[in-house]
Structure formats: C-alpha cells, structure tokens
Amino acid sequence: xxxxxxxxxxxxxxxxxxxxxxxxxxxxxxxxxxxxxxxxxxxxxxxxxxxxxxxxxxxxxxxxxxxxxxxxxxxxxxxxxxxxxxxxxxxxxxxxxxxxxxxxxxxxxxxxxxxxxxxxxxxxxxxxxxxxxxxxxxxxxxxxxxxxxxxxxxxxxxxxxxxxxxxxxxxxxxxxxxxxxxxxxxxxxxxxxxxxxxxxxxxxxxxxxxxxxxxxxxxxxxxxxxxxxxxxxxxxxxxxxxxxxxxxxxxxxxxxxxxxxxxxxxxxxxxxxxxxxxxxxxxxxxxxxxxxxxxxxxxxxxxxxxxxxxxxxxxxxxxxxxxxxxxxxxxxxxxxxxxxxxxxxxxxxxxxxxxxxxxxxxxxxxxxxxxxxxxxxxxxxxxxxxxxxxxxxxxxxxxxxxxxxxxxxxxxxxxxxxxxxxxxxxxxxxxxxxxxxxxxxxxxxxxxxxxx
Numbered sequence: 001x002x003x004x005x006x007x008x009x010x011x012x013x014x015x016x017x018x019x020x021x022x023x024x025x026x027x028x029x030x031x032x033x034x035x036x037x038x039x040x041x042x043x044x045x046x047x048x049x050x051x052x053x054x055x056x057x058x059x060x061x062x063x064x065x066x067x068x069x070x071x072x073x074x075x076x077x078x079x080x081x082x083x084x085x086x087x088x089x090x091x092x093x094x095x096x097x098x099x100x101x102x103x104x105x106x107x108x109x110x111x112x113x114x115x116x117x118x119x120x121x122x123x124x125x126x127x128x129x130x131x132x133x134x135x136x137x138x139x140x141x142x143x144x145x146x147x148x149x150x151x152x153x154x155x156x157x158x159x160x161x162x163x164x165x166x167x168x169x170x171x172x173x174x175x176x177x178x179x180x181x182x183x184x185x186x187x188x189x190x191x192x193x194x195x196x197x198x199x200x201x202x203x204x205x206x207x208x209x210x211x212x213x214x215x216x217x218x219x220x221x222x223x224x225x226x227x228x229x230x231x232x233x234x235x236x237x238x239x240x241x242x243x244x245x246x247x248x249x250x251x252x253x254x255x256x257x258x259x260x261x262x263x264x265x266x267x268x269x270x271x272x273x274x275x276x277x278x279x280x281x282x283x284x285x286x287x288x289x290x291x292x293x294x295x296x297x298x299x300x301x302x303x304x305x306x307x308x309x310x311x312x313x314x315x316x317x318x319x320x321x322x323x324x325x326x327x328x329x330x331x332x333x334x335x336x337x338x339x340x341x342x343x344x345x346x347x348x349x350x351x352x353x354x355x356x357x358x359x360x361x362x363x364x365x366x367x368x369x370x371x372x373x374x375x376x377x378x379x380x381x382x383x384x385x386x387x388x389x390x391x392x393x394x395x396x397x398x399x400x401x402x403x404x405x406x407x408x409x410x411x412x413x414x415x416x417x418x419x420x421x422x423x424x425x426x427x428x429x430x431x432x433x434x435x436x437x438x439x440x441x442x443x444x445x446x447x448x449x450x451x452x
Contacts, residue, residue, distance in 0.1 A: 005068030012139040018045040069160035090164035095140040101151035108176025111275045116156040118279040125296035126288040159195035169202035174210040178217040179328035197221040231277035241281040260294035269336030305430035315407025318437045322430030324414035333414035334360045340409045341365045346372035347417030354381040361386040369397040373421040398436040
C-alpha cells in the first residue's frame with residue numbers, strides 16, 4: 001500500500017499500517033531535509049520511502065493508496081491509479097474499518113472545531129469514555145487502538161477527508177453550515193458541498209443526521225435514510241434543538257426538555273449559539289441528560305484560535321480568530337462585537353469573494369490591516385468601505401493596531417484566508433499573534449512602571 005504525503009496524517013497512517021503488518025511505501029514531494037526525524041523513524045518501522053518527488057511507477061505498484069488530506073483527489077498520479085482500478089481511500093475510511101464503539105462526525109464550513117470540542121467536553125463531563133479526533137488535531141487513525149466497545153469518538157471531518165470515503169458511516173452525523181470555502185481545491189461549490197454531504201451517504205435508519213434549519217444550502221442536503229434532527233436559533237423544530245425566547249429547548253419524540261438559558265452560554269457571537277445548539281442535540285442523542293449538558297456548556301472555555309481572548313492593553317481588547325480561514329468565518333467574527341474593530345485580514349487566497357465584507361466593515365470596523373499574499377485582491381474588493389493600511393507582516397499589523405486603537409476598541413485577527421503564505425498553519429499564525437500581543441503587553445507594563 002502507498003501513503004501519499006508525510007504531514008501529520010500521512011505519518012500517522014504509515015505507522016499504523018506498518019504496525020498492522022502491511023507492506024508500506026510512503027511518497028512525499030518535499031526532500032528529506034524538510035521532514036525532521038519522521039523519515040528515520042518510518043524506516044525503522046519498515047516503511048519504504050520515496051522522497052523529493054513522486055513517480056507514476058510507485059503509484060501503479062499498489063493495491064491501496066491513502067492520500068493525505070492536503071493531496072487533491074484529482075492529483076494526476078491518483079487519477080492514473082484510479083484509471084487502473086487501484087483503490088484510493090482517505091485516512092478516515094481506513095480508520096473506519098478498524099473502529100470500535102460509536103462515532104459522532106462533524107462537518108461544515110465553519111464552527112466544526114468548536115462544536116466537536118464542545119461535544120467531547122460534554123461527553124467527558126458525563127463520564128462517557130470518549131476520544132477527540134479528526135481534523136481537530138489528532139488523526140482518527142491514531143486513535144483506533146484506544147477505542148473500545150463503549151467508546152464514543154467525536155471527529156471533526158473536512159471535505160478533503162470525506163471526498164474519498166467508501167463505507168465510512170458516523171452513528172451521528174452533523175452538517176453545520178455551508179458557505180464558499182476551498183474553491184481553489186474543489187473548483188465549484190457543488191463539488192465542495194457534495195464532498196461535505198457524503199457524511200450522510202452510508203447512514204442507515206438507525207443513525208441520526210443533524211442539520212442547521214437556518215441554513216438553506218445545508219437543508220438542501222438533508223438525507224433520506226437516517227433520522228433527521230435540526231438545530232435553529234430562529235424557528236421551532238419538530239426534532240432537535242431550538243431557541244424559544246431566551247430558552248434552549250430539546251424536542252424529541254414530541255416531548256420538550258428545557259436545557260439552559262441563552263445568557264448562560266460563555267461563548268460570544270450568534271455563530272457560537274448555533275454551535276452550542278448543534279452540540280446539545282448531538283450529546284442528547286448520545287445519551288447525556290439535559291442537566292449535565294447545561295453544566296458542561298457553562299464550563300466550556302472555548303477553543304484556541306476561535307475568537308480567543310488574548311489580552312487587554314490600555315483598554316484595548318485583542319482577540320485571536322486565526323481559524324477564520326474563510327470569508328464567512330470573518331463575517332461571524334465581525335458580528336460578534338458591537339463595533340470599533342481593527343481587523344487583520346490576509347494570507348493565502350482560496351478563491352474567495354471579499355466584496356461581501358464591505359457592508360459589515362463599513363458598519364463595524366474602523367481600520368483594516370492587510371497582510372500576506374492576498375492583500376492586493378482584498379484591497380481591491382473592499383476599497384471604499386473602511387480605512388485600509390498595508391501592514392505586510394503580522395508583526396507590523398499588531399504594531400499599527402496598537403498605535404491606532406483607543407480604549408474600548410477591539411483588535412482581532414480574523415484573516416479570511418489560509419495561512420500557508422507566511423505560516424505553517426493557522427495554529428502557527430495564531431500563536432505568533434498571541435506572542436506579539438503578549439510582548440506588546442509586557443512593553444506596556446514596563447513603560448508604566450518606568451513612569452512611576
């Protein structure tokens with residue numbers, strides 16, 4: 001078998017297969033000098049390596065190919081292998097073949113990580129044996145050996161992972177929302193949406209599908225076979241969770257259960273209310289009672305890089321929303337604050353339309369600081385809506401923001417772009433932002449003490 005790509009998921013897949021006595025080859029376009037100690041450890045495990053480029057011969061010599069999520073499904077080598085009848089699975093499909101216990105899978109354009117982490121937090125609070133996995137950080141394949149019959153695995157699932165499944169089937173599948181994203185990879189919204197919707201493809205009448213009743217594109221993909229549950233902050237639902245006045249309600253088998261007050265949710269923004277509603281019904285379907293769910297939601301601190309409060313300096317609050325890697329996520333960040341926002345935008349463009357930011361920027365923001373490769377495109381598409389400064393780097397953006405902001409203002413990193421032009425990933429970008437803000441705070445405190 002062949003593993004394509006030696007980032008985190010590819011390395012985990014290669015090790016797993018080697019431990020299960022497969023004859024494993026791994027191919028990677030980067031040279032060995034850029035791969036750290038992974039190559040030597042993989043060789044020790046018996047994996048054959050092809051580094052610094054791919055060859056067609058290697059692809060055609062396999063029975064099974066597992067591409068990493070970063071490898072496009074229409075990669076020419078994969079297309080050639082597919083034409084020869086060679087099986088190609090994503091890593092989650094392989095992991096599913098070994099899975100024990102129940103699986104809750106979460107997909108959508110935005111809110112996946114917060115919802116996934118919150119469901120896991122609720123299950124843990126209820127003393128349910130649970131594993132957090134998938135696109136949230138730990139590859140599903142890495143968790144298989146920890147699973148037992150009573151385990152509930154909660155997995156964040158990307159379109160890249162779902163587009164190459166065959167039998168993969170979550171017991172509870174959540175499709176949170178659908179907005180344009182990854183069009184540089186999927187080319188069309190139809191292809192992107194279709195990949196997401198595959199989360200329901202193999203579900204049976206015994207399974208549950210959870211969808212956002214307030215999101216028409218998602219509603220369109222409601223499946224026929226599984227039991228349907230909805231979440232909504234705007235309307236009543238027949239089955240699922242909704243907001244009635246200020247109360248969060250579960251509706252199931254024509255019975256209603258009060259869960260908690262909206263004001264008790266510790267997370268900011270309407271989008272986080274939706275994430276909570278989705279997590280509540282998923283946890284209830286997994287067997288957790290309403291009181292335990294409410295207690296767990298109240299104690300949930302949020303997720304790093306998702307509207308994460310970093311510091312308050314001289315009356316200015318700084319927030320890290322580096323996970324806002326598409327335009328819709330940035331719109332949600334703008335919506336989470338009342339106004340006077342200085343926002344850092346830019347990075348690697350994903351084929352996005354930034355013109356939709358014009359009105360919210362006009363209403364909420366006082367300054368946009370542009371960084372990264374997409375700066376030209378963003379500036380052209382938002383010009384006239386708000387003051388713009390070219391910061392180029394994240395360090396310079398924080399510096400300009402600190403000089404321009406007044407007490408009561410909000411500085412937020414919500415880039416609407418991928419991070420790969422200047423950073424390893426969005427986590428790296430978020431950590432750098434936090435380091436810059438903490439350094440700014442230290443300098444501010446030092447200046448204050450010197451004046452005393």
